[in-house]
Amino acid sequence: MKTNYNVCITSGGTSEPIDTVRRITNTSTGRLGSKIADAFIEAGANVYYVYAKGSALPTLACRQYEVDTVDSVSEVLTLLFDSVSFDVMIHAMAISDYEVDTISSLDAMSTSIHALLAQTPKPSQEEIKQALRDSKEPTRSKISSANKNLVLTLKQTPKVINQLKAKQPNVFLVGFKLLSNTNLESLKNAAFSQINQAGSDLVVANRLEDIHHSEHIAYFIDTTGLIHQAHTKEEIASSLVQILYKKSKESI
Structure with missing residues (x-):
């Protein structure tokens, strides 16, 4: 990968207020996003880590931006995309749909x-x-x-991922798709739908029933179909680095 390789990663789960003390949220912990960030930092990338309040953080140093609501995610990403030219955008955050x-x-x-x-x-x-x-x-x-x-x-809520390619058309966009109680074919179709709607270059698709403490099965899908499968969070993180390494055709 080239020098000054800029990677933006979103992680964790957003929440939306019901009143001043109650919120609608989801169960995302941000652990996968933090491991992805560490893997890219170790590889020498400049990582910009946008994380939901209370979610896991990378163990290695990088630029970090805390958010909570969908609106705050959009605001931070707009500021970042206006000031930094990103090579890769990894949108691993569980965004509130409502x-x-x-x-x-x-x-x-x-x-x-x-x-x-x-x-x-x-x-x-x-x-x-x-x-x-x-x-x-x-x-x-x-x-x-x-x-x-x-x-x-x-x-x-607005689909944040659908806005990213409009901000930087040349960024390599990695999206995530999580379904439950479904088969691989349905998961692939959901990934293709995101590719068509958001312009994702790669989708990491997983099923809720395949995610456990030590296991996290994920399917890497692009326009050609299923290209890779990983079985742990660490494998997912290292696989993303390897795939992007091949795309760059240079070492970091």
Whole structure:
């Protein structure tokens, strides 16, 4: 690989606030991302490590950036992509697919609908939706635990990985795909879908049931199909370095 080989790695799992003390999150630990970072640092790359708060960190020194929400990830990556020309982007972070849209309760919702029906015997679908939105609870502070039957509506967050190639078209983009209770063919199809939508050059695909403390089976998939398989986090990390080493046709 060339001198001044710049690698950006995202790791861990983001979270989205419900109120000032509660959050929606996922189970990602960031251990795989930290091992990938260490492998590239050992190989001599300049690593920029974007990690979710509380996730695992590399043991070796590198530039580190803490994030929590999807918006904060986008902000940090925009700043980095505007200031650094990256050779590789490894997007190993488990990004929240949804964030809270509204919070209400069955009591508040039924009251709002009852009031609507009193005014409009045959309301439209949009009028019903608006009435439900109007029943939402304020979320500027902690929601009282006295509230019963809370109802949360969620909305999709922006797909961060889909924005990366637009920022730097020549970056080698490595995406990750995690499914559960599925077969290899479905996993490959999900990887191909990411390649088509995000422009990923390589997808590391895995199934939740294949991830254990000492074992982590992963399938490396590009436009040609399955090109490699690894069985531990350490193998995944070293395999990525080897694959990128071949791509660069130079030693670091």
